[in-house]
Amino acid sequence: MEVVILRDARDVGRVAAGAIARLVRSTPDAVLGLATGSSPLPVYDELARLHAQEGLDFSRASGFALDEYVGLPEGHPQSYREVIRREFTDRVDIEPSRVHSPDGSAEDIEGACAAYEEAIAAAGGVDLQILGIGSDGHIGFNEPGSSLASRTRIKTLTEQTRRDNARFFPSIAEVPHHVVTQGVGTIMDARHVVLVATGARKAEAVHGLVEGPVTAMCVASVLQFHPHTTVIVDSAAASVLRLADYYRHVYENKPPWQGL
Template structure:
């Protein structure tokens, strides 16, 4: 696990974009894992800029979404499929058919989750998984108490997560109570986990995830177990870290031959 602290979310987004650009330019069939929410917004903006101004192409890429709400109408703007379309596929040249997500309107959610899990496996797995962290330590929609080896499955959102997400809806009552989400074990199979966090509101969760115990009470703590994890933080999100000086020293003295 490598922890990199930069002054602003724009700078963490630029470094995250470097990682993704390297993958796109070096692998003929890259597979990305896409997250939603506020955190990856600056990253998607930076990738859009590089696509338009620098010719960065996504035509050869495939992508899988982390999660989806259950029960929202197909035309609801906050369905995560709609969000990814607005923020990613409509802006970049990745084919819409190359981006998959779990179907939150499936008649059999359990069977849909099994199908989606297998689709990721059949694609050869995810090369770079983008992820954020919730204020309660969730990653994707794996709430506190989630099994560390869990696979894609339905989950019930807790009250704090629904309150955090209410800003995207007209009222708290409109926030769905159920979701389909990649599991912690699914995320753990990605070849590179790229976790981003910004803002003081994430500082406590970040500290628990990175420096607390590996425990289901903080699902994002699986980052400690991942074989290749990069955590990109702004100053505010890093404010609760005890080993900040150590992380900064490693970043300042990174050798040129060591890839991100």
Template sequence: MEIVILPSEAEIARHGADVVARVLAGRDRPVLGLATGSSPLPVYGELIRRHREEGMSFAHAEAFLLDEYVGLPAGHPESYREVIRRELTSHVDLEDAHVHGPDGSAADVARAAREYDDAIAAAGGVDVQLLGIGTDGHVAFNEPGSSLASRTRVKTLTEQTRRDNARFFDSLDDVPWHVLTQGLGTIREARHLLLVATGEGKADAVAGMVEGPVSAFCPASVLQLHPHVTVLLDDAAASRLRLADYYRHAFAHKPTWQSL
């Protein structure tokens, strides 16, 4: 796990976009894992800028979303398929047909979950998966207590997560109770995990993920077991890390030939 502490949102966006750009340039049919929420927005903004100003193309890529609410009708503005279209895919040349998400409106959501894992495998697996982290340490919607080997499945949201997401809805009552989410085992099959966290509100969760024990109490801690994880943080999100000075030192002296 490489911890990169950066001085500004612009630097986080640049480094995150560099990771995605290498995948787009290096594979004939790259597969991107996309996350919603506030954490990846700076990276998406930089990717959009590079597409518009530098000609970066997504036309040859496929994308898979981390999760989806159960029960929202197709086209609902807060369904994650619509959110990712609004935040990224409608601004670049990534066709809607190449963007896949779990089917939260399926009559049989358990079957839809199994089929989603199968679809990711059939595409060759995810090359780089963008991630955020919740204030309680959840990744995607794998709430505390989730199996560290879990597959895509239905999860019940905690009250904290529902309150965190209520800002996107008219009221807390409108936030669904259930989601269809990639499991921690599914996420760990991606070849490169790129997690972004900013702000002091994420500091405790980041510390638990990076320096705490691997435990279902902090689902993100399972990323310690992945061979290629990059964590991009601002100073506030890194403020509870005991080894923050070392992480800064290691990045400052990173070999010039070694990318993130």
């Protein structure tokens, strides 16, 4: 696991997007894992800028979203399919039909989850998975206590997560109780995981992810077992890391050829 500590959210977005841009340039048909929430937004902003100003080409790439609410009507502005479309797909030249989301409105949720796993496998697996992290250490919507070997499935949100997400809805009463999410095992299958986090509210979760024990109570900590995870955070999110100075030293003295 590599930990990169930067000044602010804009720098986090720039560096994370740089890793994605290098992948897409070297592997035009790359499969991207797409996350929503606040933390990845600067990443999508920078990717849109690279497309508009430097011609970064996504036309052969494809994507799989991490999760989706259960029960929101098609086209609801806070469905994650719509968020991905608004923040990423519509801003670059990726073919919309090549960007897939879990089906939170399926009559057969279990069947839809199995089909989503099959679709990821048929695409050759995810080359680079973008992740955020919840204030309680969840990734995707794998809440504390989730199986660290889980696959795509339906989950019930904690009240903390519903409160955290209420800012996107008129009221907390309108935040769904259930989601379909890629499982922890699904996420761990990605060849490269890039997790971004910003703000002091994420500091304890980042500490648990990087320096805590591996435990289902901080699901993100399982990424300590992943062979290629890059954690990119701003100074506020890194504020309780015991080895923050060491992580800064490592990043500042990396060989130029190493990359992320």
